[in-house]
Amino acid sequence: MRTETPRPEGSAVHRSAARSGKRRTALALAVALVAGLGSAALIQAPAGAAAAAVKVQYRTSASGATADQVEPWFKVVNNGTAAVALDQVKLRYYFKADGPSAQYRFACSWAVKGCSNITGTFGTPANPTATADRYLEISFTAAAGSLAPGADTGDMQLRFHRADWQTLNQADDYSFSGSRTAYGDWDRVTAQLGSATVWGTAPGGNSPDPDPTPTPTPTDPGPGGATLFDDFNYGSHTDPAVNAHGWSIRSNAGGPGVGGATWAPENVTFAVEGGNSLMNLETSTAGTGESTKHTEVLTRATKFKNGTYAARVRFSDAPKYGPDGDRLVQTFFTINDLKAPMADDYAEYDFEYLPNGGWGEPGNILYTTSWETYRPDPWEAVNQHSEVRTSYAGWHDLVLTIDDSTITYYVDGRLFGTHDARYLPERPMSINFNQWLIDLNGQPATTPRAYDQKVDYVLHVKDRVLTPAQVAAKVNAYRSAGTTFEDTVPAG
Numbered sequence: 001m002r003t004e005t006p007r008p009e010g011s012a013v014h015r016s017a018a019r020s021g022k023r024r025t026a027l028a029l030a031v032a033l034v035a036g037l038g039s040a041a042l043i044q045a046p047a048g049a050a051a052a053a054v055k056v057q058y059r060t061s062a063s064g065a066t067a068d069q070v071e072p073w074f075k076v077v078n079n080g081t082a083a084v085a086l087d088q089v090k091l092r093y094y095f096k097a098d099g100p101s102a103q104y105r106f107a108c109s110w111a112v113k114g115c116s117n118i119t120g121t122f123g124t125p126a127n128p129t130a131t132a133d134r135y136l137e138i139s140f141t142a143a144a145g146s147l148a149p150g151a152d153t154g155d156m157q158l159r160f161h162r163a164d165w166q167t168l169n170q171a172d173d174y175s176f177s178g179s180r181t182a183y184g185d186w187d188r189v190t191a192q193l194g195s196a197t198v199w200g201t202a203p204g205g206n207s208p209d210p211d212p213t214p215t216p217t218p219t220d221p222g223p224g225g226a227t228l229f230d231d232f233n234y235g236s237h238t239d240p241a242v243n244a245h246g247w248s249i250r251s252n253a254g255g256p257g258v259g260g261a262t263w264a265p266e267n268v269t270f271a272v273e274g275g276n277s278l279m280n281l282e283t284s285t286a287g288t289g290e291s292t293k294h295t296e297v298l299t300r301a302t303k304f305k306n307g308t309y310a311a312r313v314r315f316s317d318a319p320k321y322g323p324d325g326d327r328l329v330q331t332f333f334t335i336n337d338l339k340a341p342m343a344d345d346y347a348e349y350d351f352e353y354l355p356n357g358g359w360g361e362p363g364n365i366l367y368t369t370s371w372e373t374y375r376p377d378p379w380e381a382v383n384q385h386s387e388v389r390t391s392y393a394g395w396h397d398l399v400l401t402i403d404d405s406t407i408t409y410y411v412d413g414r415l416f417g418t419h420d421a422r423y424l425p426e427r428p429m430s431i432n433f434n435q436w437l438i439d440l441n442g443q444p445a446t447t448p449r450a451y452d453q454k455v456d457y458v459l460h461v462k463d464r465v466l467t468p469a470q471v472a473a474k475v476n477a478y479r480s481a482g483t484t485f486e487d488t489v490p491a492g
């Protein structure tokens with residue numbers, strides 16, 4: 001767990017404590033914090049939805065009128081005649097808050113489809129009632145797959161609790177039923193398929209959500225906008241063009257990572273592989289703080305806010321030499337400085353790959369995390385994250401988009417996570433890559449070893465949301481034109 005205040009030039013601040021449960025349960029499985037969004041609730045299913053339709057089965061494992069946490073468990077059943085893509089399905093569980101200022105936290109304990117493929121966010125119905133002035137909305141990533149006719153998702157063992165862990169009252173919650181301790185159809189939870197409500201009855205006086213923002217045509221390279229593009233076509237870390245193009249290669253001491261480590265500019269190198277110019281960040285250690293060398297490259301300017309961020313990054317599971325096992329973090333992220341503990345104008349958006357685990361994880365895992373704020377001591381964090389526990393060794397196209405309502409992460413063209421308006425940036429940020437060791441506990445040997453993280457390009461398009469396909473088209477257009485660098489983004 002990192003507890004240092006981040007530097008203005010940026011450094012990933014993902015901490016295990018942000019995903020650790022305070023009491024009895026392991027929130028490290030999947031945590032999504034309160035969104036507090038005002039959205040319209042759903043209504044009864046329209047006629048003519050039988051070809052593609054779903055129903056919701058519900059049970060609870062916390063059946064008391066009061067509880068430490070609400071435990072709505074669900075199965076989604078395809079009761080139509082066509083396959084249903086789960087990333088088109090949203091469920092809503094309606095409840096009465098324990099006070100106007102009460103905040104809630106969501107977690108997934110276990111799911112057949114995988115907790116990493118399930119997200120939970122909170123909102124407010126358009127017309128609050130005596131039994132429903134909040135809802136928990138459950139959605140799925142594309143990795144959750146689809147349901148054939150007659151198939152179901154299997155168990156989704158979900159829960160939520162008050163942020164202050166005070167006992168909550170669920171007896172007056174619209175969607176709660178303490179008598180349902182085995183799965184059965186439950187029409188007090190609604191299901192939406194695309195823009196149509198296909199199951200359940202919402203609390204009175206609510207209407208469906210408006211249509212989602214349309215996706216641009218994938219073959220269109222996207223609208224114009226002020227742009228940063230860099231193909232990392234440099235000779236070395238001392239090449240004057242590195243500085244002229246606005247990059248800083250970190251040399252100053254401090255966190256995150258192993259105490260006593262240095263940040264080594266000489267370990268940032270450039271080469272041509274497969275016809276593309278690449279940047280390589282090498283992190284090395286011989287098992288002591290003094291022998292540990294981290295690497296970081298970042299923009300000096302903090303001028304990037306809404307729009308599209310993209311990079312092609314090669315993550316590594318194994319060291320380039322020496323014994324394996326170090327708890328390593330390989331990153332692409334954007335960040336600004338924390339001006340005071342819990343300052344609400346802090347922002348950070350991370351891709352962080354841990355090839356050997358760390359932060360309580362035993363094996364490789366990729367996180368995307370959107371930060372609202374944090375306090376280093378005593379530790380407190382406000383963020384939302386998505387995660388997949390599998391190897392991501394090799395090249396990956398990473399895309400992050402930020403507009404006025406949503407933060408969206410893609411990996412290799414597929415949706416990885418969607419985060420809420422609560423975490424949108426208030427101030428501009430820098431763009432960063434770094435690679436560092438969380439600690440030296442994963443591999444205690446004093447044998448020298450080193451790890452590589454490679455970067456092919458970076459792209460930012462100001463105030464424009466591009467699809468992954470549009471990002472690829474824009475990068476290909478730069479390369480076809482022989483353009484290795486462009487920066488038309490105005491100062492923040």
